[in-house]
Amino acid sequence: MRKILIVGAGQSGLQLALGLQSQGYEVTLMSNRTADEIRAGRVMSTQCMFHTALQHERDLALNFWESQAPRIEGLGVSVAAPGSHAEPGGTQRAVDWVGKLDGYAQSVDQRLKMAGWMETFAQRGGQLVIHGAAVSDLDFFASRYDLTLVSAGKGELVSMFARDASRSPYDAPQRALAVAYVHGLGPRPEHPDFDAVRCNLVPGVGELFIMPTLTNSGRADILFWEGIPGGPLDVFAGVRDPNEHLATTLELMERFTPWEYARATKVELTDANGTLAGRYAPTVRKPIGQLPSGGLVLGVADVVVANDPITGQGSNSASKCAASYLASIIGHGDRPFDAEWMQTAFDRYWETAQHVTRWTNAMLAPPPEHVLNLIGAAGELQPVADRFANGFNDPADFDNFFFEAEKAEAYLASLG
Template sequence: MDGTSTSLPASQGCSYPSANPWVSNGILPAKGILMSGIGIVGAGISGLTLALRLQQLGVDVTLYSEKDAGSMRSGRLPNTVARMGHTQARERELGSVHYRDPGCLMAAAKLSIKGDPPLEFTGRVTEPFHAVDFRLLLPAYLDDFAGRGGKVVVGAESPDAAQVDRWSRGHELMVVAAGRRSVAELFPRDAARSPYDRPQRVLTAGLYHGLEMGPLFSYNISPGCGEIFRMPMMSRHGVVSSVLVEAIPGGPLEPISRAPAAEVGDVLAGLLAEHAPRLAERMDAAEFGLLGPEDLLQGAVTPVVREPVAELPSGRIALAVGDAWVTNDPLTGQGANLGSACAWIAADAIAAGGPYDAAFGRAAAARMWEAAAPVTDWTNAFLRPPAEHVMTLLGVAAGRQDVADLVLSLFSDPAYGWAVVSSPDEVARIVDDKG
């Protein structure tokens, strides 16, 4: 697609004529589950994945969302996300598959570390990464949930802890997947699992025309300055280029985070020439620019792990999932993928039945942490200068396709990714393996 306005299909998933499609299709609730229902706060990927999975398992769910589907579609760019193979597999199992345009499916990625000469290689994966503007994807999931008989309550503003407590009186369990006020009030920072108390990068994400590279992910590192990522993304205007600048605070990439939307394109063009020359080579200077002021996101993220369980005045508990529990810097593209994985784990725990007390919450959180711990460690490692053995691995990848492919595959398997980057011995094994 060329970036012009395009009519996009809302879904390539299944249609369900019944108000309770899972029962009509023979998928019954787990034996013994009789509940007044689960309340889920937040309609991001974690909350929606959890809602859809519980609905599939026959569990009564009410989803509390700040916005309806129409408001989601018309809002500002919320992020730039690549969903990995395991996440896409869960979506297929849910029957919620959307926007599978070949132009936004990335089977290859090029890594370039600035230097003289630069260190560069291209890796390939079996299951392509998939990038869709969440202003399209999340409303499609919300429509799936509601269309299958799910209950959605739309509120005008972010709920606080008192509102979550009031909602809890009608449910056996509250799960909080998003919400600025409720998250801060209910789930304090877990200092033992949160090594940073401030942002390690300043972020600028945007959608651009005039930077055509096809279905290729581009990962550019400017040592001591930060990172610049480009990927093709399905948007409201067809497939366009999303660019994320991760600036080390105080460094030469940071000023773009303060640039007004009308100037961001020009500022980014200058930064690409200096810090990501491979991207600059593919830029059409006459056409390059931000799609529009709503297609820009500027800010910063403090990596944090919060306490996962809150006991409410109602006597119920609230369980945190997704960004409400673990917020990682988007440097390794793991946020949405981890949120989806933990939502799936939480759904299985909930569907197994209660009582949904503090012991249940701690047990569910422990299972989720088995998935989240290596992802968090892996991402935090990327926020620091790479260790010598990691640079050795990247150097070998520049000359061996099998190692280049393995390095790229680590982003789809961050548990093994952490096992590699944390272990000189594992890197030595990979480097010495000629098979």
């Protein structure tokens, strides 16, 4: 029986651990927190998983919360009219539409999901080690395993993986991030009969995303500001009090997205740990890390491909990476997991991930005219809105109509 060590108990690490466990591998999982500590801790992320990523969970029978989590059937975009937020309450929408998803999306608070999955892993006989691993720890442990995977996307371990400058155009954070989980948000009046992720774009300022979710206390919604650094949304760094964080979130909604503020006047935090703020530079790293003793480890998910959350791809990419690595490991049989195999396994995942990275980096930059035309056309042509929405599930499709003006024009002409 092959022995595999996975360091990090997030979406990718746990999904991969449970998948390998189901195939008879002897898996050890290292986490720096217990399931109870995760469940009672601070929110770790925003997340909205689209059909393909959800199907990877279903394939492993890990969709424990599917019947409870809201079914997100659409994805909507609103664009504030340029300059209209100069006066209080004056912001108007230049664009507003919603596309329908072919398969519904869902969001489950990672505190709820990761705690549940971790307990399931242990109940199924997995070896769970609660320990915040350093490089020296890995150096000690790795020689005892056939393969070591690093799925902890923050901290010292990431330093083992060199930045891939050719795939990382940004060397500094492009957005300041601020998250609040709330109860009491009203429905979006444009579509009160179904749930949708709402993407609100404020040109030159940033973005507000709102997504239905399931948390420890039931149905909730995530209010998520992405502010251009140094701009009017970049005000959360010094905020420590969760109620002040929520108040600031709502003040910015009232100023920049009053149409969303109108349904948020009665919200309250889901819990005292329901806020999060931070920033990081989107980075692609080389997939193989070398330990001081010479042993090799393979990076997983956002250890090696960390995109800004502006396109909502983090948990989707983590799920897709785990599924890809699972197939690569199973397909390798009893042969050694050497550097060549590690690079090949990553390259197989990169075939999918490269589309996410290209699209996400494009969305961080001011949109060119043809993209503005596409977003505007989606308000008049439902097929454009639907295609844009479903691109969140399959970002590879953006290559066909989004990045190049000629392809965008040809696509719109084909609908005319």
